[in-house]
Amino acid sequence: MRDVLLVALREFRQIVATRGFWVMLLIVPLAIGVSVLVSSRFAPSPSVAYVLVDESGRLESRLEQRLERDYQRQVLRELATYVERWQLGAVDPAAPWAQRGSWLVEPELSRFVDQGGAEAALQRLRPSIPAEAPEFELPERLYHRFSPPAELATTEDPEAFGEAITPLMKEEIETASGKMPLALAIYIPENFGASAAAARVWTNGRFNSGLLNVVQDELTKELQLGVLQASGVGSETATQVQSLAAPIIITEPAAGEERGFFATRSVIPVALMYLLMITAITTGSMMLQGLIEERSNKLLESVLACIHPSALMNGKLLGLGGVGLGIILVWAGCAVAAALSSSGAIADALRMSIEALDQPWMWGAMIFYFLAGYLILSTIFLGIGALSDSMQDAQSYLGPVLLIFMLPLIVMMQASLRDPNSTVTQVLSWIPIYTPFAMLTRLGSGVSLAELIGTTVLVVLFIAAQLIVLGRLFQASVLNAGKPSLRDIIAMMKARAT
């Protein structure tokens, strides 16, 4: 055991002394940090501008009211989420923002607007908002009306209007709320509604169906209103008919049961799966290089004169495991530090993913599968090292082995984007070399106890078998020079230690 520790310590130091190790250690948190930062800070705003020329005067106010109502709906939805997140519902349990589904219910939305919207609500909430909660931020408005240059505003000819407006749609324009693309231009002719008098719409090519649907919807309603009125329905009744919405009562799942929760709960295990792949392959190749160095310059003989080959092998695995664990600890430290120190979207997401792992066994399972996957891969790398005299030799084994290893995992990752419990993932859970990866992918979305225990037993047995075979390979081949044939390799794997 003492020998194993000595070797492990040396291997650990050797890997930690390489530049590659530090690059990997730093680049992952850095890359994640930067990408989150970039996507949150510099992501293009979804806001777009539109131009409306309404010669008929029938759409203008309708559209504006509709867009405002849709916006308030969005505000109510986000406010309700915020209230739930910071447990502020008790301030006024009857308020529209105290219920999570109220944004879907028209009377509730009206009540929210009538009560003064977000501003009034926040005034009531403010005394109860905990200090660590960030300020509630109003959602961005998606559609901004842009007043066209005067000479376009009064044009009578839709063709001329279109011709004049299209150049503006090619790039971003300056509006009162900043630069944004001009996505839609709408022209309503004076005689809109008469036969063959269609509304005209120009887009900038990036089809903005949300706004277009709203426009079409409101125009349709306007026409329906005309028809209703023409058939003798009073204008008040007609308006009522139009705003009729079937009453529905919406029940949303409580936190912890919804899909979104499973997704949150999967964040850390799945991230761990990716990190496992990165670390195991990088540190594995570092150690492979080290072993080949020892083999090619006959260093092994000096070492093997002092310690048993199995101590050397176990020491290497242990050292490598230490490196893997160290990396994970550093990354976990970075994550926790980020979660604690900043209060942005990253920190929130992190905090939520950590809180979602509410059952202690999940942490145990995560660590087990991580270490198991690490050990399985490291053992494969060591086996290759024991058979290779040069990096070139090693490449010729490594290529096919990595292919066999990675292909199913790539298929699995694709499939698990849609469903973490896809058939591929379930099948791979029972093939030991893939088990840790598949199980980490599935861990957040619910696995049965039977699966947990079954795969754990399988993985443990597999690792034990791997270690025995590796031990034989080590014993038989570390001092042999030259590339053994497949038959030699099989013979070595079978041979008991002499």
Add this chain to the structure above:
Amino acid sequence: MPAEGGDNLNRAILSFESVTKRFGDFTAVHELSFAVQEGGVFGFLGGNGAGKTTSLRMALDILRPSEGRIEVLGRIPSRENAAEIGFLPEERGLYRNMKVLDTVVYFGRLKGMEPGAARKSALELLERFGLADRTKSPVGKLSKGMAQKVQLATALVNSPRLLLLDEPFSGLDPVNQTILEDAITDAARNASTVVFSTHVMQHAERLCDRLLLLAQGRKVFDGTKDEARAALPSRLTLTSRLDPASLPSVSEARLVWSHDDGWAEYQVELRPGSEPGELLETCTQQGFALRSFDITRPTLHEVFIHFVGAEQEIVR
């Protein structure tokens, strides 16, 4: 530590009993038996492929013999013995990125030393080998000779009772060869038993007390240096007036050079078992006029060629 009683002095520190090692169909070592007594320097001589490295590896339990029995330090070979053994393998290599001092300490630790003792011993050795100012350099930055000295230090760091050196002189310049020879004699003086393999006879000549000669996996000679020389007839050059062929112990006399004044130089081979001294005595008694009488003892090199060449004849 060496045992005190005279009885123990005769105990073998390394012994092979009918040891055979086969690699597949190929027999690398064939029924080899010998014993190395504690103390002194033992030469393990033989040509390329004679089985020297294979035998040393078996003594270290890196390889297991196919047949026969080996004892090292009174025990069967195992890593348990590592603490009392120093080993310098034939093909040298160290961790290139590791610092010189760390390397030596690491091997000391692998051989069971405590960190403090390993460090102290390592520093002393490096000092002695003139590497005191390089303790912090990575091994990869050293010259080949320096690296070999570091490797020798890794073998010596635990003050081994048994020092096994496989071709220790290869690749060293004359200065470093001298340093190594000194290190070997020092080690032998400090109660270590040194076994070293070589096919360069000059080193064996200078260092060994006893030697073993291997040819193609078989023992062809085992004994002291003098016994080895005695196995070959001495060569004699003498200057006389008469042909020495008629003298009793002479088997052959070859005329090398005839002087004008009647004296002639002969190279004489003696019958096996006869001593040059006896011949000189005979000459004096018989009044056989001599002007010069030079005895040339055979070198180990000649002994080596004699045995190894002969063995190869037999095998062919």
